Amino acid sequence: MKAAEEAIRSDAPAVRVVVVEDDHASADVLQRRLQANGMVVSVAHDGRQGIALVEELLPDLVLLDVMLPDTDGYDVCLRIKSNGATAPIPVIFLSARGEVVDKVRGLSCGAADYITKPFQAAELLARIDAVLGQARSPRVPRLIRPVERSAGSRMVARVTIADRSLSAHVEQLLAPKFDVADGEVTPDVLILEGNAAQPADAPEDVPVVRVTAAHASQDRPELTPVDAQLPRIVDLVVRERDLEGDLEAAAEALIVLASAIASHDRPSQGHSERVAARAVDIGRALGLDESTRMTIRLGALLKDVGNAKLPASLLAKHGELTADERAMLERHPLLGEEILAGFKRLSGLLPIVRHHHERLDGTGYPDGLRSEQIPLEVRIVTVADRFEALLTDRPDRPAVAEAEAVRILQGAVARGELDAAVVAALATQIRAAGAK
Amino acid sequence: MKTRGDKVTTKVVPAHETDAERRHEHRFQVSESVARLVMRTTANNLPLSRDDRPYQWSTTTYCDTVDWSIYRQAKTGSAMQLRIREYHRTRPREVLNPGTAWIEFKDDEEDTSLKERFGVPMDSARSFLRGEPTLPNLDHGLAERAAKLLKGGARPVVVTQYNRLAYNSLDSSLRITADHNLMYFALPWAAGDGDEDPRPLGTLLAMEPNVIVEMKWYGERPHWALDLHSYLQENTKQERPSKFIVAMRWLLGDSGPEPK
Incomplete structure (x- = not known):
């Protein structure tokens, strides 16, 4: 527990691991080893408890034994992978069963890796790092809730422009009305250059304004020039989205009417x-x-x-x-x-x-x-x-x-x-x- | 291949496989340890099936009508199953994915069955499901019967997924398979739009806790296969209806008597 507390205190994002292992001694050794490496570890001793823990904690990783008292690890893995909320969580099998068919079966159930017992701690940790590294690639959304902002706070724009001087210019123009977002805060609007692809980690429902360093052009009417008009245009885009929210409020009024009739x-x-x-x-x-x-x-x-x-x-x-x-x-x-x-x-x-x-x-x-x-x-x-x-x-x-x-x-x-x-x-x- | 303007169209010639004659088909639900012994014995006597990678995922989408005419017939022991099969290395969470699809027709009677299947691009399988004449009517006339079912409103309704180990004799007279991790999923009735997209699996209806071993054969079986059959009968946990019937029972909450 001490290691976990230290990890939390150090402000580093502690890796949360659920270990599903029926042998108490093995689970204890594993838990201590992982905690000593800054991970927050929760242990379940059967499949049912394991699934419940995974659904409750949404950990970064599951270490799963194959032979469990109530079911087998393949079953647990498939249930994790069949639930939309837990499917992205990587699973590593730890098992004494070392035949090729066991490994093929484990991996075909959706596991990221299969490690045969007895294993060396250094190898386990290296494999965990490799699996977590892949899971954190930008294409895989992490299971982190976006940071919520208090009502009445300034609007937030996220500027994703490769050209540094253009990016700085845009931020300067927007500064009177907008805060510039970092990755943790859900922005109100996304500013991109030209036809650049939307960042993989950007929320889907945020409006996008595409800008260009050039002057306004009839050939590219979808691009907004970076000039003094930019803050006004970005502001309008955000307000249009808010207006849609107002229409939802109108629908709520109709619902009240329908309820009154009912x-x-x-x-x-x-x-x-x-x-x-x-x-x-x-x-x-x-x-x-x-x-x-x-x-x-x-x-x-x-x-x-x-x-x-x-x-x-x-x-x-x-x-x-x-x-x-x-x-x-x-x-x-x-x-x-x-x-x-x-x-x-x-x-x-x-x-x-x-x-x-x-x-x-x-x-x-x-x-x-x-x-x-x-x-x-x-x-x-x-x-x-x-x-x-x-x-x-x-x-x-x-x-x-x-x-x-x-x-x-x-x-x-x-x-x-x-x-x-x-x-x-x-x-x-x-x-x-x-x-x- | 012919050109039409700047578009190139390719005539699809489906891969075709069919049983030479009706095969006996017995299913057994056994424990993991019994299945291991059975498959070791099988591996000593039969080669791994060329077409089935060990433990690859087999996803089978079964069709039925709004009034469940195929299921009702299947419960009497005699029916023709209409299904689309896909193979993947890792378990997909959607069905009717791009790639090769096998359109399969399986005519069941008591303890024998007759199967015919066509390997086609998924687009062709979708056309077939819409009732368009995509396949030649070969050998046993099953494609024609399937087309009638589709005309009568048969559509994909339920899905099974499992890992399969398959062993096949060289002359295909004996086939023994073990299906692990068997899962049953509901599939919402297709909407008219979005017909070209893969369809997400619906609710997980159930998972089989054990292994399903199937022995299919025609003609005489070797002694070891007869012994294995007896061993399976002695160690069977439960008489097994077909996967289609089990899936439909889960889907409809049908707790009626289990068909033999």
Whole structure:
């Protein structure tokens, strides 16, 4: 522990290692050796504990024994590599099994190296250095959260220009309005020269201004000259991005409106929020990016906004609907689309609003779309909506438990109504939550 | 090869492999130690398969329809599997990657099967999945049956990945394989757009804790293979349905009786 504390005190980025080793004596020796070399070491003695530690700590490296009491190291390695959050973490196998087939198998599971016991400490450390060196190459994103800045602080520009004098000139021009970023702070804007490639470690969603030392040219209108106008132009680019944030705020206002309408229907109070949270979780499990998850969230929150155009008496009615009433109710996706169509920025949500009652077999409404015609985002919201509805008491049936709700949805999958992979993602989440 | 303006198009001639006749196929789920013994015995009698690198990753994407017609038939013991197979040195996290794809048709009946496959560029495999006539209808007419399935809405739905050790007799009458690290993944139903991109694997449905040993043969087997078969039967943990059936059971949460 002392070595780890020293590493932290020295301000050097301590290497965090998880050791998964069932033999306590071996684990202890290894832990001491690594700590003596400035590493922060956590030890697990079986596979399950090891996976839990890796998911919790997101270490820089995993040292993994092959023979474990509850499972084998190959299984643990594959689980680490199958989880998007832990997949980039390098794994080194340490094993007494030294046959070629064992090594080939270990490496094919995604391990960065395979070291046979008994090993020399110097060789182990050299291999760890080599593996960490590769893992830190610019193409591999490190698992470090960006440094957050306090509200009200000055805007930050990151200037990445190879020509030093041009770079200094740009920084000087921007100085009255912008701080110049180092690598740790997430910038508000990125300044690049000409067609230079974006740095590999630059965040994807930051706006870019491309500059040129030459005067403005009609041939290259995308390049901004480095002159007195540069700070104003960079400022405008950042404000445009902020404006998009304001539009999201407008969407939030619509969500409040939709929630207010839903509150007239007691059983559905809070339903949209629960559906949105559930749908986002499913989207994350399916590896969808943050932007798509945001679309799913907003779409789930606004999917029933069309109810605003339906008679309140119809929404509040308890008991069986007549055929006419049902037909009217089934118009709410179209009405919702009409309401939101005027908001250009919300066009990405319209398929969710219009199609969240469609079914893969074509028996849904309003368009009777089939399988591929229904976007994945819509299928996710549909599953989340039906799942959350099953958990709530309704006039015609009592609420069911989560596991039972999953079984009911699997029945809908078997009938061809829902996407099996989406329901499977939900089922895995419910199973995992139940196991904790 | 012909030129059209400044574009060059190459006619794709698919590699083609097919079983000469229906093969018996028995599967065994055994422990790691039993699998090691079995594969040592096998290695003493059969050469490593030329086409299968030891422990390379085999990724198989299986198709089915919205109403699961292939799975329902498979549960009765008789069905034709339609699948795309890819081989990689390290485990990919996507399917339908650029490179060579093997379009495979496997006609299962009781304990025998008939397999035919075509090696094509992935673009051609994608065209095939869209229902375009990409393949010649050879030998057993399986390609024609597959085209009907696709016309009926069959699409990729579930994926298996595993490391395979394969041994093959020179005349292909006997093949013994051991599959390690067998994993089952869901694959979300394809959206109409983005059809040309590799598709990310969905949720990990399950991992097999043991090793799946398969023995496939036609004609007479040598004595050592008969002995090995008996040894496998004695040490089998569980009767095994096909990987497709196991994958679909995980996908659909189907806990019905296991087909033989």
